[in-house]
Amino acid sequence: MFHVAPTTRKRKVRIATTSLSGCFGCHMSLLDIDERLLALAELVEFDRSPITDIKHCGPCDIAIVEGGVCNAENVHVLRELRANAKVLVALGACAVNGGLPAQRNHLDVGECLTRVYTHRSEGMKGSVPSDPELPLLLDKVHPINEVVRVDYFVPGCPPSGDAIWKYLTDLIDGRIPRLEHPMLRFD
Amino acid sequence: MSDYETFLLDGRPVRFERGQTILEAALAAGHYIPNLCHHPEFKPHGSCKLCTIKVNGRYGSACTVKAMPGQEVSSDTPELNGNRRVLLQMLFVEGSHFCPGCEKSGNCALQALAYDLEMLTPHYAHFYPSRPLDASHPDVLIDFNRCIMCELCVRASREVDGKNVFALAGRGVASHVVVNSPSGKLADTDFALTDKAAHICPVGAILPKRVGFAVPIGSRTYDVDAISTLAERRATEEA
Numbered sequence: 001m002f003h004v005a006p007t008t009r010k011r012k013v014r015i016a017t018t019s020l021s022g023c024f025g026c027h028m029s030l031l032d033i034d035e036r037l038l039a040l041a042e043l044v045e046f047d048r049s050p051i052t053d054i055k056h057c058g059p060c061d062i063a064i065v066e067g068g069v070c071n072a073e074n075v076h077v078l079r080e081l082r083a084n085a086k087v088l089v090a091l092g093a094c095a096v097n098g099g100l101p102a103q104r105n106h107l108d109v110g111e112c113l114t115r116v117y118t119h120r121s122e123g124m125k126g127s128v129p130s131d132p133e134l135p136l137l138l139d140k141v142h143p144i145n146e147v148v149r150v151d152y153f154v155p156g157c158p159p160s161g162d163a164i165w166k167y168l169t170d171l172i173d174g175r176i177p178r179l180e181h182p183m184l185r186f187d
Numbered sequence: 188m189s190d191y192e193t194f195l196l197d198g199r200p201v202r203f204e205r206g207q208t209i210l211e212a213a214l215a216a217g218h219y220i221p222n223l224c225h226h227p228e229f230k231p232h233g234s235c236k237l238c239t240i241k242v243n244g245r246y247g248s249a250c251t252v253k254a255m256p257g258q259e260v261s262s263d264t265p266e267l268n269g270n271r272r273v274l275l276q277m278l279f280v281e282g283s284h285f286c287p288g289c290e291k292s293g294n295c296a297l298q299a300l301a302y303d304l305e306m307l308t309p310h311y312a313h314f315y316p317s318r319p320l321d322a323s324h325p326d327v328l329i330d331f332n333r334c335i336m337c338e339l340c341v342r343a344s345r346e347v348d349g350k351n352v353f354a355l356a357g358r359g360v361a362s363h364v365v366v367n368s369p370s371g372k373l374a375d376t377d378f379a380l381t382d383k384a385a386h387i388c389p390v391g392a393i394l395p396k397r398v399g400f401a402v403p404i405g406s407r408t409y410d411v412d413a414i415s416t417l418a419e420r421r422a423t424e425e426a
Contacts, residue, residue: 090308093287097279097309100288106317140315145308153307157287181413184302186286187293187404 013172014060016047016081020074021101021141022067024050025158026092030064032161040165043172048081057084062171068094069142070101073135082148087171091164093157093186095144100157102141109139152177156185194258203254210238210249213262217422219415220262221271221300223389224337225250229346232338235278237271237300272304279309283316283332284390290399291391293407297335298390299414321366323374326396327385334364334392344384352378364392 019027027050033040048057057063063085069075082088093099104112113128120126144150154167163183170177193200194209196218203212208231213220224235231250238249240262249262261267278284278297286292300306318331336355341364344352352373356365368375378385385395404410408417 093285096307097285098313100285102313102315103283103285103288105313105315106283143308143313145310146312150308155307178305179307180305181302182410184305184307185410186298186301187289 012045013043013062014047015044015049015062015064016057016060016085017049017051017064018066018077018081019050020065020067020078020095020144021070022092022094022099024066026066026095026156026164027051029092029156029158029161030164033165034161036165040168047084057081060085061087062168063088064091065089065095065144066091068098068101069138069144069147071135071137075138075147078144078147087151088148089152089154089167089171090144090150091154092159093155094141096153096155098141098143102143105140109137113137154179157187159183160185192254192256194254194256194260196260197263201254207254208250209240209242209247209252209254209258209260212254213249213260214418215422215425217419217426218262219418220249221268221304221415222250223296223300223335224339226339226342226387229339229342232342235335235337236274239267239270241267268304271300272306275301275304275306276308276310278335279306280311280313281316282314282334282390283330284309289333289391290394291333291388293402293404293410295391295409296389296414299409302409303413303415318363321373323372324378325374326380327373327378328394328396329366329373330392330394331364332392333390335390336362336364337389338364339387339389340364340384340393343387344378344382347383350377350382350384352376352382352384 046052047060048054057080063081065078065081065088069078090096094101117126117128156163160183163179166183167177167179191202193202196213201212201216201218210220210222210225220238220240222238224232225238233248233251236248239246240249240260242252242258242260286298292298316332321329338355341353341355344350352367354365354367355362357363365371366373366376380395385393
Protein backbone atom coordinates (compact mmCIF):
# COMPACT_ATOMS: atom_id res chain seq x y z
CA MET A 1 0.00 0.00 0.00
CA PHE A 2 2.77 2.44 0.93
CA HIS A 3 6.13 2.68 -0.63
CA VAL A 4 8.78 1.29 1.67
CA ALA A 5 12.45 1.36 0.78
CA PRO A 6 14.06 -1.96 -0.19
CA THR A 7 14.72 -4.32 2.72
CA THR A 8 18.44 -4.49 2.04
CA ARG A 9 18.90 -1.87 4.80
CA LYS A 10 21.53 -3.06 7.28
CA ARG A 11 19.99 -1.53 10.38
CA LYS A 12 17.07 0.60 11.39
CA VAL A 13 17.40 4.38 11.46
CA ARG A 14 17.51 5.55 15.07
CA ILE A 15 15.33 8.57 15.82
CA ALA A 16 15.07 10.72 18.95
CA THR A 17 12.21 13.16 19.43
CA THR A 18 11.39 15.75 22.07
CA SER A 19 8.94 18.53 22.78
CA LEU A 20 10.63 21.59 24.32
CA SER A 21 8.44 24.69 24.67
CA GLY A 22 5.73 23.21 22.49
CA CYS A 23 2.23 21.82 22.95
CA PHE A 24 2.91 18.25 21.71
CA GLY A 25 0.76 19.13 18.70
CA CYS A 26 3.62 18.21 16.35
CA HIS A 27 3.97 14.82 18.04
CA MET A 28 0.21 14.35 17.69
CA SER A 29 0.61 15.22 14.02
CA LEU A 30 3.34 12.57 13.73
CA LEU A 31 0.75 10.07 14.99
CA ASP A 32 -1.58 11.42 12.30
CA ILE A 33 0.35 9.44 9.69
CA ASP A 34 -2.03 6.71 10.90
CA GLU A 35 -1.40 3.22 9.48
CA ARG A 36 1.82 4.46 7.92
CA LEU A 37 3.15 4.20 11.50
CA LEU A 38 3.45 0.45 10.78
CA ALA A 39 5.58 1.15 7.70
CA LEU A 40 7.62 3.65 9.75
CA ALA A 41 8.19 1.04 12.46
CA GLU A 42 9.81 -1.19 9.82
CA LEU A 43 12.28 1.58 8.99
CA VAL A 44 13.11 3.22 12.30
CA GLU A 45 13.58 2.64 16.01
CA PHE A 46 13.11 5.31 18.66
CA ASP A 47 15.69 6.55 21.16
CA ARG A 48 14.70 9.29 23.64
CA SER A 49 11.13 10.19 22.83
CA PRO A 50 7.75 10.62 24.54
CA ILE A 51 6.90 7.42 22.65
CA THR A 52 9.56 5.35 24.47
CA ASP A 53 9.85 7.41 27.69
CA ILE A 54 13.66 7.06 27.50
CA LYS A 55 14.98 10.06 29.46
CA HIS A 56 18.40 10.59 27.92
CA CYS A 57 19.45 10.36 24.33
CA GLY A 58 22.18 8.09 22.99
CA PRO A 59 23.84 8.26 19.58
CA CYS A 60 21.13 8.47 16.91
CA ASP A 61 20.66 9.31 13.24
CA ILE A 62 17.87 11.86 13.36
CA ALA A 63 16.71 14.13 16.20
CA ILE A 64 13.28 15.71 15.76
CA VAL A 65 12.72 18.75 17.94
CA GLU A 66 9.30 20.25 18.56
CA GLY A 67 8.97 23.55 20.46
CA GLY A 68 11.16 26.57 21.06
CA VAL A 69 13.61 27.15 23.90
CA CYS A 70 11.96 28.90 26.85
CA ASN A 71 13.83 27.60 29.90
CA ALA A 72 17.17 26.22 31.10
CA GLU A 73 16.04 22.60 30.85
CA ASN A 74 15.12 23.11 27.16
CA VAL A 75 18.71 24.25 26.53
CA HIS A 76 20.18 21.11 28.16
CA VAL A 77 17.83 18.73 26.32
CA LEU A 78 18.45 20.44 22.99
CA ARG A 79 22.23 20.39 23.38
CA GLU A 80 22.13 16.69 24.35
CA LEU A 81 20.14 15.89 21.21
CA ARG A 82 22.46 17.93 19.00
CA ALA A 83 25.53 16.22 20.48
CA ASN A 84 24.08 12.78 19.76
CA ALA A 85 22.31 13.20 16.44
CA LYS A 86 23.77 13.22 12.95
CA VAL A 87 20.84 15.25 11.65
CA LEU A 88 18.66 17.61 13.67
CA VAL A 89 15.23 18.64 12.40
CA ALA A 90 13.25 21.63 13.73
CA LEU A 91 9.63 20.46 13.57
CA GLY A 92 6.83 23.01 13.69
CA ALA A 93 6.42 26.76 14.10
CA CYS A 94 7.76 26.96 17.68
CA ALA A 95 11.05 25.22 16.89
CA VAL A 96 11.41 27.21 13.66
CA ASN A 97 10.64 30.74 14.91
CA GLY A 98 9.60 30.53 18.56
CA GLY A 99 5.94 30.24 17.60
CA LEU A 100 3.13 31.47 19.79
CA PRO A 101 5.14 31.20 23.07
CA ALA A 102 7.49 33.83 21.58
CA GLN A 103 4.62 36.31 21.66
CA ARG A 104 5.77 37.09 25.21
CA ASN A 105 9.15 38.24 23.89
CA HIS A 106 8.28 41.92 23.72
CA LEU A 107 7.20 41.83 27.36
CA ASP A 108 9.27 41.70 30.54
CA VAL A 109 9.23 38.11 31.84
CA GLY A 110 9.16 39.25 35.50
CA GLU A 111 6.10 41.41 34.86
CA CYS A 112 4.47 38.53 32.96
CA LEU A 113 4.93 36.15 35.91
CA THR A 114 3.74 38.71 38.44
CA ARG A 115 0.67 39.49 36.37
CA VAL A 116 -0.20 35.83 35.85
CA TYR A 117 0.40 34.56 39.40
CA THR A 118 -0.32 37.49 41.73
CA HIS A 119 -2.89 39.74 40.03
CA ARG A 120 -5.85 37.53 40.70
CA SER A 121 -9.32 38.03 42.02
CA GLU A 122 -9.91 38.17 45.80
CA GLY A 123 -9.31 34.88 47.58
CA MET A 124 -7.03 33.62 44.81
CA LYS A 125 -3.86 35.47 45.86
CA GLY A 126 -0.76 33.55 44.89
CA SER A 127 2.93 34.07 44.36
CA VAL A 128 5.33 33.41 41.51
CA PRO A 129 6.37 29.71 41.75
CA SER A 130 9.92 29.47 43.03
CA ASP A 131 10.41 25.73 43.68
CA PRO A 132 14.06 24.90 42.90
CA GLU A 133 12.84 21.84 40.97
CA LEU A 134 11.30 24.14 38.36
CA PRO A 135 13.53 24.95 35.38
CA LEU A 136 14.59 28.59 35.23
CA LEU A 137 12.63 30.59 32.66
CA LEU A 138 14.66 32.46 30.05
CA ASP A 139 13.84 36.11 29.44
CA LYS A 140 13.02 35.31 25.80
CA VAL A 141 11.66 32.30 23.90
CA HIS A 142 14.20 31.33 21.26
CA PRO A 143 13.89 29.44 17.97
CA ILE A 144 16.14 26.38 18.35
CA ASN A 145 18.56 27.58 15.65
CA GLU A 146 19.61 30.35 18.06
CA VAL A 147 20.94 27.66 20.44
CA VAL A 148 22.25 24.81 18.24
CA ARG A 149 22.97 24.17 14.58
CA VAL A 150 19.85 22.97 12.78
CA ASP A 151 20.01 20.89 9.62
CA TYR A 152 16.40 20.99 8.44
CA PHE A 153 13.33 23.12 9.14
CA VAL A 154 9.74 21.91 8.81
CA PRO A 155 7.35 24.82 9.45
CA GLY A 156 3.67 24.45 10.27
CA CYS A 157 1.44 24.63 13.33
CA PRO A 158 1.54 21.70 13.27
CA PRO A 159 3.00 20.36 10.02
CA SER A 160 0.42 17.90 8.65
CA GLY A 161 0.91 14.16 9.05
CA ASP A 162 1.40 13.99 5.28
CA ALA A 163 4.12 16.66 5.41
CA ILE A 164 5.93 14.85 8.24
CA TRP A 165 5.67 11.51 6.40
CA LYS A 166 7.00 13.08 3.18
CA TYR A 167 9.89 14.75 5.00
CA LEU A 168 10.83 11.70 7.09
CA THR A 169 10.73 9.25 4.21
CA ASP A 170 12.78 11.64 2.05
CA LEU A 171 15.38 11.81 4.84
CA ILE A 172 15.40 8.08 5.56
CA ASP A 173 15.68 7.14 1.90
CA GLY A 174 18.54 9.57 1.36
CA ARG A 175 16.70 12.09 -0.83
CA ILE A 176 17.00 15.84 -0.27
CA PRO A 177 13.81 16.49 1.71
CA ARG A 178 11.46 19.07 0.21
CA LEU A 179 8.04 20.47 1.03
CA GLU A 180 6.06 22.41 -1.55
CA HIS A 181 2.58 23.91 -1.82
CA PRO A 182 0.15 22.76 -0.50
CA MET A 183 2.14 20.78 2.09
CA LEU A 184 4.29 23.77 3.07
CA ARG A 185 2.16 25.75 5.52
CA PHE A 186 2.94 28.14 8.39
CA ASP A 187 -0.44 27.74 10.12
CA MET B 188 9.49 42.97 -39.02
CA SER B 189 6.76 41.96 -36.59
CA ASP B 190 3.96 44.36 -35.64
CA TYR B 191 4.44 44.00 -31.90
CA GLU B 192 7.41 44.37 -29.61
CA THR B 193 8.89 41.78 -27.28
CA PHE B 194 11.54 41.33 -24.65
CA LEU B 195 12.98 38.06 -23.39
CA LEU B 196 11.96 36.87 -19.90
CA ASP B 197 14.01 33.86 -18.82
CA GLY B 198 14.51 33.08 -22.51
CA ARG B 199 10.83 33.32 -23.46
CA PRO B 200 9.55 36.20 -25.61
CA VAL B 201 7.02 38.43 -23.82
CA ARG B 202 4.87 40.89 -25.80
CA PHE B 203 4.32 44.33 -24.36
CA GLU B 204 2.75 47.68 -25.10
CA ARG B 205 4.84 50.82 -24.96
CA GLY B 206 4.70 52.34 -21.47
CA GLN B 207 4.22 49.04 -19.64
CA THR B 208 6.71 48.06 -16.96
CA ILE B 209 8.41 44.69 -17.16
CA LEU B 210 6.24 43.45 -14.26
CA GLU B 211 2.98 44.60 -15.89
CA ALA B 212 3.90 43.01 -19.21
CA ALA B 213 5.06 39.77 -17.58
CA LEU B 214 1.93 39.44 -15.40
CA ALA B 215 -0.36 40.21 -18.36
CA ALA B 216 1.41 37.49 -20.36
CA GLY B 217 0.94 34.99 -17.52
CA HIS B 218 4.55 34.92 -16.35
CA TYR B 219 4.71 35.46 -12.61
CA ILE B 220 7.40 37.62 -11.06
CA PRO B 221 7.22 37.66 -7.22
CA ASN B 222 6.01 41.06 -5.95
CA LEU B 223 4.61 42.49 -2.74
CA CYS B 224 4.25 46.31 -2.78
CA HIS B 225 2.96 46.33 -6.36
CA HIS B 226 -0.75 46.88 -7.06
CA PRO B 227 -2.11 47.23 -10.59
CA GLU B 228 -4.26 50.22 -9.62
CA PHE B 229 -1.44 52.30 -8.18
CA LYS B 230 1.74 53.91 -9.35
CA PRO B 231 4.81 51.71 -8.80
CA HIS B 232 6.42 52.05 -5.38
CA GLY B 233 9.56 49.97 -5.86
CA SER B 234 10.19 49.53 -2.15
CA CYS B 235 9.89 45.82 -1.32
CA LYS B 236 12.44 44.73 -3.95
CA LEU B 237 10.84 41.27 -4.20
CA CYS B 238 10.44 41.80 -7.95
CA THR B 239 14.16 42.45 -8.44
CA ILE B 240 15.22 41.07 -11.81
CA LYS B 241 18.27 41.31 -14.01
CA VAL B 242 17.84 43.40 -17.15
CA ASN B 243 20.70 42.98 -19.60
CA GLY B 244 22.86 41.86 -16.67
CA ARG B 245 21.95 44.72 -14.30
CA TYR B 246 19.65 44.58 -11.27
CA GLY B 247 16.36 46.47 -11.50
CA SER B 248 12.87 46.42 -9.98
CA ALA B 249 10.48 44.82 -12.48
CA CYS B 250 7.71 47.13 -11.21
CA THR B 251 9.57 50.31 -12.15
CA VAL B 252 11.74 49.41 -15.16
CA LYS B 253 9.91 50.08 -18.43
CA ALA B 254 9.76 47.21 -20.92
CA MET B 255 11.87 47.89 -24.00
CA PRO B 256 12.29 45.88 -27.17
CA GLY B 257 15.09 43.35 -27.07
CA GLN B 258 15.72 43.43 -23.32
CA GLU B 259 17.09 40.22 -21.88
CA VAL B 260 15.43 39.79 -18.48
CA SER B 261 16.13 37.01 -16.00
CA SER B 262 13.82 36.46 -13.02
CA ASP B 263 13.32 32.81 -12.09
CA THR B 264 16.97 32.01 -11.32
CA PRO B 265 18.45 30.41 -8.19
CA GLU B 266 20.41 33.63 -7.49
CA LEU B 267 17.42 35.99 -7.70
CA ASN B 268 15.09 33.63 -5.85
CA GLY B 269 17.75 33.26 -3.14
CA ASN B 270 17.88 37.05 -2.75
CA ARG B 271 14.08 37.14 -2.59
CA ARG B 272 14.08 34.54 0.15
CA VAL B 273 16.51 36.67 2.17
CA LEU B 274 14.28 39.74 1.72
CA LEU B 275 11.30 37.71 2.95
CA GLN B 276 13.28 36.45 5.94
CA MET B 277 14.18 40.02 6.88
CA LEU B 278 10.53 41.10 6.57
CA PHE B 279 9.48 38.17 8.76
CA VAL B 280 11.93 38.95 11.60
CA GLU B 281 11.30 42.70 11.55
CA GLY B 282 7.64 42.30 12.47
CA SER B 283 5.60 39.92 14.60
CA HIS B 284 4.50 37.39 12.01
CA PHE B 285 3.05 34.57 14.10
CA CYS B 286 1.06 32.92 11.32
CA PRO B 287 -0.77 30.37 13.54
CA GLY B 288 -2.25 33.24 15.56
CA CYS B 289 -3.00 35.65 12.71
CA GLU B 290 -6.47 35.82 11.19
CA LYS B 291 -4.96 36.85 7.83
CA SER B 292 -3.16 33.49 7.56
CA GLY B 293 -3.98 31.90 4.21
CA ASN B 294 -4.91 35.26 2.65
CA CYS B 295 -1.56 36.89 3.37
CA ALA B 296 0.67 37.81 0.43
CA LEU B 297 3.84 37.76 2.57
CA GLN B 298 3.08 34.22 3.73
CA ALA B 299 2.07 33.12 0.22
CA LEU B 300 5.36 34.39 -1.22
CA ALA B 301 7.25 32.57 1.53
CA TYR B 302 5.42 29.37 0.50
CA ASP B 303 6.13 29.98 -3.16
CA LEU B 304 9.83 30.68 -2.62
CA GLU B 305 10.06 27.83 -0.08
CA MET B 306 11.25 29.95 2.83
CA LEU B 307 11.51 27.35 5.59
CA THR B 308 13.00 29.46 8.38
CA PRO B 309 13.21 33.19 9.14
CA HIS B 310 16.89 32.51 9.97
CA TYR B 311 17.76 35.99 11.33
CA ALA B 312 17.38 37.26 14.90
CA HIS B 313 13.83 38.49 15.50
CA PHE B 314 13.12 42.13 16.41
CA TYR B 315 9.96 41.29 18.41
CA PRO B 316 8.58 44.82 18.03
CA SER B 317 6.23 46.18 20.68
CA ARG B 318 3.90 48.59 18.94
CA PRO B 319 0.47 49.13 20.51
CA LEU B 320 -2.62 47.89 18.64
CA ASP B 321 -5.18 50.42 17.46
CA ALA B 322 -8.62 48.95 18.08
CA SER B 323 -10.27 52.35 18.47
CA HIS B 324 -12.19 52.22 15.18
CA PRO B 325 -15.56 50.43 15.37
CA ASP B 326 -15.02 48.43 12.17
CA VAL B 327 -11.27 48.09 11.61
CA LEU B 328 -8.35 46.89 13.73
CA ILE B 329 -4.71 47.84 13.12
CA ASP B 330 -1.82 45.69 14.34
CA PHE B 331 1.23 47.78 13.51
CA ASN B 332 3.51 44.88 14.51
CA ARG B 333 2.61 43.13 11.26
CA CYS B 334 3.14 46.13 8.97
CA ILE B 335 5.67 45.65 6.15
CA MET B 336 5.53 49.30 5.03
CA CYS B 337 4.46 48.64 1.46
CA GLU B 338 2.53 51.92 1.67
CA LEU B 339 -0.49 50.42 -0.11
CA CYS B 340 -2.83 51.80 2.60
CA VAL B 341 -1.14 55.20 2.35
CA ARG B 342 -1.55 55.21 -1.44
CA ALA B 343 -5.13 53.88 -1.40
CA SER B 344 -6.31 56.38 1.19
CA ARG B 345 -4.65 59.28 -0.60
CA GLU B 346 -5.34 58.42 -4.23
CA VAL B 347 -8.65 56.51 -4.16
CA ASP B 348 -10.42 57.44 -0.92
CA GLY B 349 -9.17 61.05 -0.98
CA LYS B 350 -8.74 60.98 2.80
CA ASN B 351 -5.02 60.76 3.49
CA VAL B 352 -5.57 58.73 6.65
CA PHE B 353 -2.15 57.04 6.73
CA ALA B 354 1.45 58.18 6.34
CA LEU B 355 4.95 56.81 6.77
CA ALA B 356 6.93 58.46 9.58
CA GLY B 357 10.47 58.06 10.85
CA ARG B 358 13.55 57.13 8.90
CA GLY B 359 15.55 53.96 8.27
CA VAL B 360 14.93 51.23 10.80
CA ALA B 361 12.60 53.58 12.72
CA SER B 362 10.20 53.96 9.77
CA HIS B 363 6.62 53.15 10.63
CA VAL B 364 3.06 53.82 9.51
CA VAL B 365 1.16 56.46 11.46
CA VAL B 366 -2.48 57.57 11.46
CA ASN B 367 -3.12 61.20 10.55
CA SER B 368 -5.24 62.38 13.47
CA PRO B 369 -4.45 64.60 16.48
CA SER B 370 -4.66 61.58 18.82
CA GLY B 371 -2.97 59.22 16.37
CA LYS B 372 -6.02 56.94 16.69
CA LEU B 373 -7.96 55.60 13.73
CA ALA B 374 -11.29 56.39 15.41
CA ASP B 375 -10.49 60.11 15.20
CA THR B 376 -10.22 60.06 11.38
CA ASP B 377 -12.97 59.83 8.75
CA PHE B 378 -11.74 56.32 7.86
CA ALA B 379 -14.60 53.96 6.93
CA LEU B 380 -14.96 50.22 6.32
CA THR B 381 -15.98 51.02 2.72
CA ASP B 382 -12.61 52.69 2.03
CA LYS B 383 -10.22 51.05 -0.40
CA ALA B 384 -7.53 51.38 2.27
CA ALA B 385 -9.51 49.12 4.63
CA HIS B 386 -9.14 46.14 2.29
CA ILE B 387 -5.80 46.59 0.58
CA CYS B 388 -3.32 45.48 3.26
CA PRO B 389 -1.41 42.46 1.86
CA VAL B 390 -0.59 41.25 5.40
CA GLY B 391 -2.53 41.16 8.68
CA ALA B 392 -1.89 44.77 9.75
CA ILE B 393 -5.24 46.36 8.76
CA LEU B 394 -8.08 43.95 9.49
CA PRO B 395 -11.84 44.49 9.12
CA LYS B 396 -13.45 43.42 12.39
CA ARG B 397 -15.94 40.56 12.89
CA VAL B 398 -15.02 38.58 9.76
CA GLY B 399 -11.82 36.97 11.05
CA PHE B 400 -12.59 33.30 10.61
CA ALA B 401 -15.68 33.48 8.36
CA VAL B 402 -13.59 31.48 5.89
CA PRO B 403 -11.83 28.73 7.85
CA ILE B 404 -8.06 28.20 7.80
CA GLY B 405 -7.32 25.66 5.06
CA SER B 406 -9.96 26.98 2.60
CA ARG B 407 -8.40 30.40 2.06
CA THR B 408 -7.03 31.96 -1.10
CA TYR B 409 -3.43 30.78 -0.87
CA ASP B 410 -4.26 27.55 0.96
CA VAL B 411 -5.96 26.39 -2.21
CA ASP B 412 -3.63 27.84 -4.86
CA ALA B 413 -0.05 29.07 -4.82
CA ILE B 414 0.24 32.83 -5.38
CA SER B 415 2.13 32.26 -8.64
CA THR B 416 -0.47 29.80 -9.94
CA LEU B 417 -3.24 32.31 -9.14
CA ALA B 418 -1.50 35.16 -10.95
CA GLU B 419 -0.88 33.01 -14.01
CA ARG B 420 -4.48 31.80 -14.07
CA ARG B 421 -5.78 35.37 -13.72
CA ALA B 422 -3.75 36.36 -16.78
CA THR B 423 -5.21 33.47 -18.79
CA GLU B 424 -8.75 34.45 -17.80
CA GLU B 425 -8.21 38.08 -18.73
CA ALA B 426 -6.62 37.22 -22.07
